[in-house]
Amino acid sequence: MSEYKLIGGYPEDMRKSIEKLEKTRDRRVGRLPKGMTLEEREEVLNLCHPDYTPGGKRKIPIGVNKGDTAPTEVVELLEANPAIDTKDIDLSNIDYETDILIIGGGLTGTAAALLANDNGVPVEKILLVNKLRHGDSNSIMAQGGTQAADSPVDSPPIHYLDAIGGGHFTNKPDVLKALVEEAPIALKWIVDLGVLFDRTEDGDFVRLPGGGTSRKRMHACKDYTGLEELRVIRDEFRNRKIPVLEFCPVVELLTDSVTDKVTGAVLWEMETGDYKIVRAKATILATGGFGRLHIRGFPTTNHYGATADGIVLAYRAGAKLKDTDTVQYHPTGAAYPQQIIGLLLTEKLRSMGAQPINKEGEAFVYPLEPRDVEASRIIKECYINDMGVTTPTGMKGIWLDTPLIDIINGPATIEKSFPGMVRMFKRFGIDMIKDPVLIFPTLHYQNGGVETDPEGRTNIKGLFVAGEASGGVHGKNRLMGNSTLDCIVFGRISGKTAASYIKGYKKKDKISFRHLEKYGKLFKDAGIKAKGRAPILLPEYRGKAVLERMIDVF
Amino acid sequence: MVKKDIMEEIAKANKSVIKGVDKKDIEHWATIYIMGKAYRVPADLTIMQAMEYAGYKFIRSCGCRAGFCGACSTIYRLKGDYKLQTAMACQTRVEDGMYLVQLPFSPAEKPIYDIDTVEYEENSFLKYFPEIARCVSCNTCTKACPQDLEVMDFIQAALRGDFKKVAELSFDCIQCGLCAIRCPAEIVQYNVAQFGRIMYGKYGFKENEFLEKRVTEIKEGKFDKEFKRLLSLSGNKIVDVYKKQQATKSKYLKKGGKK
Secondary structure, eight states, X not given: OOOSOEETTEEHHHHHHHHHHHHHHHHHTTOOOOOOOHHHHHHHHHHHOTTTSSSSEEEOOSSTTTTOEEEHHHHHHHTSEXXXXXXXXXXXXXXXXXXXXXXXXXXXXXXXXXXXXXXXXXXXXXXXXXXSSTTOSSXXXXXXXXXXXXXXXXXXXXXXXXXXXXXXXXXXXXXXXXXXXXXXXXXXXXXXXXXXXXXXTTSOBXXXXXXXXXXXXXXXOTTOHHHHHHHHHHHHHHHTTOOEESSOOEEEEEEOSSSSOEEEEEEEOTTTOOEEXXXXXXEEEOOOOOGGGOGGGOOBOSOTTOSOHHHHHXXXXXXXXXXXXXXXXXXXXXXXXXXXXXXXXXXXXXXXXXXXXXXXXXBOSOTTSOXXXXXXXXXXXXXXXXXXXXXXTSOEEEEEETHHHHHHHOTTHHHHHOHHHHHHHHHTTOOTTTSOEEEEXXXXXXXXXXXXXXXXXXXXXXXXXXXXXXXXXXXXXXXXXXXXXXXXXXXXXXXXXXXXXXXXXOOOOOOBOHHHHHHHHHHHHHTOOOOSEEOOOSXXXXXXXXXXXXXXXX | OHHHHHHHHHHHHTHHHHHOOOGGGOOOEEEEEETTEEEEEETTSBHHHHHHHHTOOOSSSOSSSSXXXXXXXXXXXXXXXXXXXXXXXXXXXOOTTEEEEEOOOOOOOOOOOOTTTSOOSTTHHHHHOGGGGGOOOOOHXXXXXXXXXXXXXXXXXXXXXXXHHHHHHHTTOOOOSHHHHHXXXXXXXXXXXXXXXXXXXXXXXXXXXXXXXXXXXXXXXXXXXXXXXHHHOOTHHHXXXXXXXXXXXXXXXXXXXXX
């Protein structure tokens, strides 16, 4: 047990810093530091953002994106051997014959299945496969909300501008247009399925601002937005009895023996070690992101299974990636206590008035800058200005003054709007209604991914990609509330596109590992030796002591 | 070179979180019993982190690692205590003398319903979940809930056909299955709650006029022209339009600002 004395969950020196913050609180109500100009934003990004500072990246040595830069952790996976040995696999014995194979059961994959079914694909011709349980995803952890321009003072074009500015004008315009234009339609769809968004007394939606938005268009379900959205559409999925396989990750795609077309996948039964062969007319990849690669040594908000499987599989099959060089660090991950380091503290806290405060009790940044800017400014305050609070484990962090939320919005707002957060801190002895919480940026989102068009198509026939695994829609930085939106909008779109793609499709495709032969040859031509295996499927957290002494007999 | 040092410092501060805890950094220890077998683990870890430290690599019983997904349901007793307790392994710190086992799966029947035709009326709960009538109000479900929800109260509300109450009381449910596995009446509380919330969400509110109007406008192509203009702008022009829009934001974002 900890030997240092804790007062309300905090050690004494942290408590002293809290006292300073409490002294300045009254004068900070309603007074925020000025927002940064585009030039100031640029400056702090260059100084402190993990993507902009030197190191941590290198060039992709082979394949479609040869020469593009990406985080070292990602490049290592693209340079790895396949997870399977092709000679162990008998492709003549097909276990599942399906029209549409959906890989990943978060919001994206589940929505895709429903829309494929709505667009004429019978349920028995759809197969959804999951690495873990159906619903195990980053989606389920989304807290803040879903953007949709449905208020009278807002519009999809205004939403478009906010998102393209937040993305530093690098978003793919046609894909972004599809996102914002479909947003109200997607919102109506999930409301009609039964999602309970926060409402005002008169039954209208509560709409909140988010970092980088110029209107209030965030629709939240307390701080359980992703959980509520996912469990509702998953229940509909289950009511329709769409086939699903759990604990069966895809470990390799299958391609036609003559063309580059994707024609199925190899599944690996994680618990029995068996593999299964799927042949599909269309494959939708909805595998999410890469937080568990811990890029640049950052902790992450992401799900246990967020290990970049999708981009690895698609890249080997010849799919083109986009914006692989950018990573989203969420400004406010938990920095204390040790048990929850890196976990997400939603941006909605700042939307509702919580302010980042340094160790001397002073505000130093407008709370709702775009995420990359806000995160960089917090890193600067800790590591350049030396105004961060040091924790017993040696981390530095900044206070997020949460009690302000009740002061601004009235008593009991925090409890009502953030039950998940309150509960989490309470479990570790901290009352965020009375005391601030300590934050530091945390690895949150894979901005880039497999390049898609507005219909969810990729450069590879038969392969569709949507959600976090895709790249282009957010450019080099995503705004809050555009991720769950991305999942629902492009999940729907990809399901519909795949359904129309297979219409009248009679021919039975060949399945082969032709793409692996081609990929292997690229290594040879470049004079590089593949190292390790990918996809890795799960991160490794077993202690060093155990791993070093392990006898691998089983 | 100052910049590179920052990233190195950050990575160093986070090492135990991303690579697993190193034995030499530990000052405080606890002994826990995983399925009856003793392991000495760092006292500052969650049950999940401690099991990993001990050498377990999870396939089941580990999901979001942040208290949202209900994968890591855990049952434990403390030494010398008769009480059987429940927790989420990712959200609970280990305690010395904890005897624990995880629940990898909870078998449960989910009724199938068509949300477009199902009747939104008081006895709908009983139609799909007749077993709720077997509730003996023992409150074991409530005691088992790691989210501290009033589970028995929402089952009682379901019996009364009170959709709103079911939705409100069960909203934070992460469907971990601990209530259902403990219930002597064999009720699957989290499925009852899911049904109640969906019905309330679908039928409990009138159509949102703003949203309906916006959807119609989009379908009628009201924004096509503006999109065409925005998509034709390049370079500095789109930046200028963006800046202009951002300059209007204080008017719309202040509390009670323009709707």
